[in-house]
Amino acid sequence: MSSSIFALASHAGRAGVAVVRASGPLAGPGIQALAGPLPAPRQAALRQLAYRGIPIDRALLLWFPGPESFTGEDVAEFHIHGGLAVREALFSALFDLGLRPAERGEFSRRAVENGKLDLTRAEAIADLVDAETPAQLHQALRQHDGALAELYDGWRAALISALGRAEAAIDFSDDGVGEEEFAASQAVAKNIIEQIQVHIDDSGRGENLREGLRLTILGPPNAGKSSLINVLARRDVAIVSDRPGTTRDVVEARLDIAGYLLQVADTAGMRQTDEPIEAEGVRRALAHAKSGMTLLLLDGSLQNPRAGLPPDLPEPDLTVWNKSDLGFARQGLSISLKTGEGIPELLEMLQKKVQQKLDSKDGAPPLTRPRHRHALQQALAHLQHGLAAPKDHPELLAEDLRLAMRAIGRITGRVDVEELLDFVFRDFCIGK
Numbered sequence: 001m002s003s004s005i006f007a008l009a010s011h012a013g014r015a016g017v018a019v020v021r022a023s024g025p026l027a028g029p030g031i032q033a034l035a036g037p038l039p040a041p042r043q044a045a046l047r048q049l050a051y052r053g054i055p056i057d058r059a060l061l062l063w064f065p066g067p068e069s070f071t072g073e074d075v076a077e078f079h080i081h082g083g084l085a086v087r088e089a090l091f092s093a094l095f096d097l098g099l100r101p102a103e104r105g106e107f108s109r110r111a112v113e114n115g116k117l118d119l120t121r122a123e124a125i126a127d128l129v130d131a132e133t134p135a136q137l138h139q140a141l142r143q144h145d146g147a148l149a150e151l152y153d154g155w156r157a158a159l160i161s162a163l164g165r166a167e168a169a170i171d172f173s174d175d176g177v178g179e180e181e182f183a184a185s186q187a188v189a190k191n192i193i194e195q196i197q198v199h200i201d202d203s204g205r206g207e208n209l210r211e212g213l214r215l216t217i218l219g220p221p222n223a224g225k226s227s228l229i230n231v232l233a234r235r236d237v238a239i240v241s242d243r244p245g246t247t248r249d250v251v252e253a254r255l256d257i258a259g260y261l262l263q264v265a266d267t268a269g270m271r272q273t274d275e276p277i278e279a280e281g282v283r284r285a286l287a288h289a290k291s292g293m294t295l296l297l298l299d300g301s302l303q304n305p306r307a308g309l310p311p312d313l314p315e316p317d318l319t320v321w322n323k324s325d326l327g328f329a330r331q332g333l334s335i336s337l338k339t340g341e342g343i344p345e346l347l348e349m350l351q352k353k354v355q356q357k358l359d360s361k362d363g364a365p366p367l368t369r370p371r372h373r374h375a376l377q378q379a380l381a382h383l384q385h386g387l388a389a390p391k392d393h394p395e396l397l398a399e400d401l402r403l404a405m406r407a408i409g410r411i412t413g414r415v416d417v418e419e420l421l422d423f424v425f426r427d428f429c430i431g432k
């Protein structure tokens with residue numbers, strides 16, 4: 001019999017209401033010990049909570065008998081007042097009754113183990129909790145609704161049928177049927193290869209959407225890079241100074257641009273320098289610019305705005321001329337971080353760039369995690385290897401189809417689940 005667990009499902013700290021969840025065989029006896037008879041399933045009941053004659057709270061109770069619950073086990077929910085003493089009193093009563101505090105992600109993990117959720121849906125719960133922008137929320141909800149599970153399970157199902165045909169080719173290798181089955185099996189494998197390639201060849205759209213797309217501000221010292229991140233973030237994240245070389249570390253701010261999370265980074269000014277800390281800042285700036293988008297900010301009032309820029313500077317996604325208040329004419333977008341001129345236009349351009357990078361072209365659900373990408377790359381390699389099998393050796397194709405199937409099955413948790421669970425749930429918070 002599995003152990004019974006409890007955890008705070010809501011935010012720790014003072015609040016009007018806090019939700020404590022319990023799951024496992026002791027969830028029901030827990031309610032009975034603290035509040036009397038079990039309420040009707042899935043109906044809220046207002047009860048006095050007390051343990052060993054000492055009152056704890058007046059609380060709302062919910063009772064979800066398994067398997068019709070989030071975890072698939074018996075689940076109790078206590079909606080108590082959100083104060084430290086109330087919470088501690090309930091926790092120690094539950095502990096005394098034989099329940100133990102849950103580990104990270106243990107509720108979701110039990111839901112997966114009991115077949116209530118596949119792994120992509122469980123991961124979507126974590127994404128929903130972490131979502132900061134509407135686009136992240138939308139993507140997580142879709143995944144929670146099973147968009148990715150359906151896609152991956154669909155490929156897996158197609159591979160199962162291809163495997164069946166490859167096995168038929170083994171059985172009937174002596175007559176003409178064998179060759180036909182072999183060709184049919186190959187055709188399915190080819191088709192799945194194409195679909196996987198389209199899906200993973202998305203320049204990290206879903207992952208960038210989930211984690212935030214990077215925008216690195218690059219440029220010479222004094223161009224106004226720190227002023228720009230402050231204007232974008234609408235707060236003072238970086239120190240602005242007329243002393244060149246002020247910014248040395250990479251300073252980051254998170255923005256919501258048209259519903260997408262953008263992680264803007266201010267960096268050290270690019271120039272040749274003998275000063276070791278500043279040189280390290282330049283090195284970090286270039287390293288940071290390797291992923292995501294870059295914005296090159298230049299002081300348009302200077303004779304030679306690009307002086308001192310390293311020759312290997314990556315081609316920027318956007319080039320912007322600053323200090324238009326000092327008066328100059330340049331091709332492209334000119335702004336003044338001093339007067340605010342051109343800032344709305346800059347925001348609009350940024351928004352377009354972000355949408356170009358992150359908007360879906362065909363509405364297909366995007367790849368959202370490196371874990372999925374890795375499994376799909378493995379599946380691709382097996383399928384490509386299988387296609388090279390000669391037709392008089394259908395067993396070689398069959399073996400690769402099996403390996404590809406297993407790789408895809410690992411994404412939703414259809415196979416080898418145990419080894420995967422620790423990896424997937426270690427980033428969850430307690431009570432989820």
Ligand SMILES: Nc1nc2c(ncn2[C@@H]2O[C@H](COP(=O)(O)OP(=O)(O)O)[C@@H](O)[C@H]2O)c(=O)[nH]1
Pocket residue numbers: 219220221222223224225226227228239240241242243244245246247269322323324325326335336337338339
């Ligand atoms: N005139 C003018 N000065 C600016 C503008 N933007 C920034 N500055 C000034 O330029 C100097 C350098 O700015 P800062 O943001 O620290 O540049 P960074 O070195 O690129 O981070 C500061 O003295 C700012 O006040 C602007 O649009 N017009």
Ligand SMILES: [Mg+2]
Pocket residue numbers: 225226227238239240246247267269
């Ligand atoms: Mg700076």
